[in-house]
Amino acid sequence: MTEPPADLACAEFSSLYAENSRAIYYLALRYLSDPQKAEDATHDVFLKAFRKLDQFRGEASLRTWLYRIAINHCQNLRQSWHERHVFSNADDAVWENAVARTDSPLRVLETKELGQRIQKTLDALPEEYRLLLLLVANEELSYEQVSTLVRQSPDAVRGKLHRARKAFAALFEKTGGRDYETPNQAHAGTTVPTGGG
Amino acid sequence: MKHQTKLTQEQQSQQVGAEQKTQAQSAREFASAEELLRYDAAHTTVPPAIAQRLKKSAADLPAPRTNWWQRLFGGGKS
Numbered sequence: 001m002t003e004p005p006a007d008l009a010c011a012e013f014s015s016l017y018a019e020n021s022r023a024i025y026y027l028a029l030r031y032l033s034d035p036q037k038a039e040d041a042t043h044d045v046f047l048k049a050f051r052k053l054d055q056f057r058g059e060a061s062l063r064t065w066l067y068r069i070a071i072n073h074c075q076n077l078r079q080s081w082h083e084r085h086v087f088s089n090a091d092d093a094v095w096e097n098a099v100a101r102t103d104s105p106l107r108v109l110e111t112k113e114l115g116q117r118i119q120k121t122l123d124a125l126p127e128e129y130r131l132l133l134l135l136v137a138n139e140e141l142s143y144e145q146v147s148t149l150v151r152q153s154p155d156a157v158r159g160k161l162h163r164a165r166k167a168f169a170a171l172f173e174k175t176g177g178r179d180y181e182t183p184n185q186a187h188a189g190t191t192v193p194t195g196g197g
Numbered sequence: 198m199k200h201q202t203k204l205t206q207e208q209q210s211q212q213v214g215a216e217q218k219t220q221a222q223s224a225r226e227f228a229s230a231e232e233l234l235r236y237d238a239a240h241t242t243v244p245p246a247i248a249q250r251l252k253k254s255a256a257d258l259p260a261p262r263t264n265w266w267q268r269l270f271g272g273g274k275s
Contacts, residue, residue: 013255017248017251021243021247021248022238022241022243023238025241025243025244025247026237026238026241029241030234030237035244039244039246039247042243042247043247043250043251043254046247046251047251047254047255047258050251050255050258051258114237115237115240115241118233118234118237133230133231133234134234136231137230137231137232137234137235137238138238139235164230165229165230165231168230169230172230172233
C-alpha cells in the first residue's frame with residue numbers, strides 16, 4: 001500500500017477545506033447561533049475529518065461525510081449546553097464579524113440585520129426543522145443525502161420540510177418588527193412566501 | 198418667488214422618486230426559506246482564523262496513513 005507523502009495529503013486537505021469550509025461554517029453558525037462557537041466547531045470538525053480520513057470508505061460523498069461529522073459535533077455541543085443550562089449570548093460585536101467584510105458598508109449593514117433576523121427565526125424553530133432547512137438550503141445535497149443525514153425517509157423529509165418552510169415564513173414575518181427593519185425595509189421589506197413544497 | 202417654489206417642488210419630486218427607487222432596490226423577495234438561507238450563506242464570510250488554527254493543529258498530527266486521497270481524487274494505485 002502506498003502512503004501519501006505528507007505534503008500531498010496536506011495539499012488535498014487544503015482543497016477539501018477550500019471547497020467545504022463555507023458550507024460547514026454556515027451550518028455551525030446558524031445551528032449553534034454563536035459565531036465564536038461556530039468558529040471553534042468548524043475547526044474541530046475539519047480536524048476530526050483530517051484525523052479520520054483513513055476511515056472514510058468512500059460510500060458517501062465527502063461532503064455528506066463532512067456534514068455527518070459536523071451535525072454530530074454540533075448536536076453534541078447543544079446537548080452539553082442544555083445539560084449545563086448554558087445558552088448562547090453572542091453580542092453584537094461578535095455578529096459584526098460574522099458578516100462579509102468585503103462588502104460596502106451599506107451592504108454589510110443590510111446583511112447584518114438580515115442575518116440577525118434569520119438567526120432569530122431559526123432559533124425559534126424546533127431544532128429538527130432548523131437542521132432540515134439548513135441542509136436543504138445547500139444545493140449540493142440531494143433529498144436522499146439529506147434524508148440519510150437526518151436518518152429519515154425522503155418522504156418524511158419532504159413532509160417535515162413543508163411544515164418547516166411554513167413555520168419559518170410565519171416566524172420570519174413575526175421577527176420583521178421595527179428592531180429588525182432598516183428604514184427602507186419598513187416600506188419594502190424582505191419577504192418569504194409561505195407557500196412552497 | 199413663484200419660479201423658485203416650482204423648482205423646489207420639482208426637486209422634491211425628484212427626491213421622492215430617488216427615495217422610492219432606493220426602496221425598490223432594497224426590497225428583496227425570496228421564493229423560499231432555502232433561497233433566503235442560500236443568500237445568507239453567500240454573504241457569510243468564513244473567519245480566516247479557522248484556517249490558521251487548523252494549519253497549526255494539523256501540523257502536530259501525523260499525515261493520514263491510508264491512500265484516502267487516491268480514492269477521493271481518482272488515483273489508480275492500491
